[in-house]
Amino acid sequence: MSNIPEFSVSELSSLTKNLLEENFSLIRVKGEITNVKEKGHCYFTLKDEDFVLNAVCWSSKVPYLNFKPEEGMEVFAEGKLSTYAKGSISTYSLHVNQINVQGEGALLKLFKERQKKLQKEGLFDQDHKKNLPYLPKKIGVITSSTGAVIMDIIDRIENRFPTPIELYPASVQGINSSKEIINGIKYFNDSKSIDVLIIARGGGGPEDFIGFNEEDLVREVFACKIPVISAIGHETDFTLLDYVADVRAATPTAAAEIVVPERLTLINTLKNVYENLDTSIKHYFTKINKEFSYINKLLNTNNLKKFLNQNHKNLDNVFRVFSSSFLNDLKIKKSDLTNLGKRFLGLDIKNTLKRGFSIIRDVKNKVIKNSKNLKGKDKIKAEFFDEEIILNIKNDRG
Incomplete structure (x- = not known):
């Protein structure tokens, strides 16, 4: 029994850690990402059909990841195995330095699932597309400040129709790319300094475009009040940004040709x-x-x-x-006048008196309409069609 090595729990934990780090100092682990938690550091698990492995990417390493770990992604995680104490229990995990996708099939699967979800919500509908201004006063561009893309856009716009350009520099690859692009969109939306916005990057592989398929970025572009042109990669490269943008350009150079007319063509048209x-x-x-x-x-x-x-x-x-x-x-008018004249003659008072009527007045020539108005009067006038006579009134009423 004296030949059996003895260790304390702490000694064994430390020895296990050293053995793991010495023998598994740089490995690649294949698995599906689950249980993602971001707290400065990025915690997640890798699983296959039978087992689960804890993994962590420290905050100092997170900015250098090719893309942000997401649920369901099948990846190769590169790093080293090490142990750590969780409370009083020692366990081991993979300390991740970099993540790569398990091939284009895994990326395409994630792309299709997200595309289907966002399309169902109506984010890609044509009804939401905004028209581009024909002659923008100022153009905004979100891309890398050091790449060839921004120079191609500037040169092409200068040759076609010189227009002021405002660059918002952003990473176009890596885990921070979508976040920086979102910040650029918010900046232009708040400043209201441009009439149209180009989001661009050059060509690359499917892993390079992951940031342009981020759901948060798609939603930010959808909510953008400024018309957006997507110009990502080459003609055969498609991202979710292309679907939500108001206009998709096959290349960054094509975006510059879309955003302004050619000056010579415009002059000839005028x-x-x-x-x-x-x-x-x-x-x-x-x-x-x-x-x-x-x-x-x-x-x-x-x-x-x-x-x-x-x-x-x-x-x-x-x-x-x-x-x-x-x-x-004239004949019709004459007949109308004749009838009208007859009607006027019928209204003449003399014609009425000829038909046996008379008009009774008092001595002041006020017409007496009924017998009550005779009270207090001793003389009245009676007008006939041929003459007027004065009558004396005798009151026999007792």
Whole structure:
């Protein structure tokens, strides 16, 4: 029994840690990411069909990851095995330095699942797309400040139609790329200093575009009030940013060609418009001059006589139709006046008196309408159709 090594728990834990770190100082572990927790450090687990391995990426390493660990991603995690004490229990875990995807199939699977989810929410619908300004006063660009992309965009815009450009420098690869791009979008939205925004990066592999498939970035672009052009990679490269953007450009250079018209083409277009307008105006005034010349000739005495002689029959017909219509209207008006006159005669008071009526007035010529108005009066006037007489009133009422 004396030959059996003895260790304290602490000694064994320390020895295990040294053995693991010496023999597994740099390894790659294949598995599916689950249980992601970010607290400065990034904690997650790697699992396969049978087992689960704890993993951690320290905060000093997180910014250098190719992409942010997400649930369901099948990856190769690169790092070293080590132990740590959780309370009074020692356990081992993988200390991650870098993460790589297990091939394009795993990325495509994640891409399709996220695309289906966001499309169902309506984030890619055409109804939400904003129109690009024809001649923007200022263009915003979010991309790397050191890459060739920004220089290509600046040169192309300068050659086509020189327009002010404001660059928001951002990482276009790695775990911080989507966060920095989101900050750029918020900056331009708040400053309201641009009319259109280009988000761009050059070509690369599927792993390089992971940041442009982040759900948070897609939602930020959807909420952006400024028209957005996506210009990621080459023509065959597609990201979720392309689907949510208002316009997708095949390349960053193509985005520069979309955002402004070509100056020479615009000049030629304006020239054609001017020439067409000039031709139309000249044609219009030529036509007007011809019409005035015709009227001038027509008003000439000799020409007027000639015109009347040539159109004598037509004028006779017009006069005949006019005369007939005028006489017919005159006859109708005469009949209307006759009827109206009869009605006025019927209203004449003399004609009414001839029919046996009379008008009774007092000596002040006020009309007496009923017998009550006779009280207190001794004389009244009675008007007949031929004369007016004065009557004495005798009151026999007892």
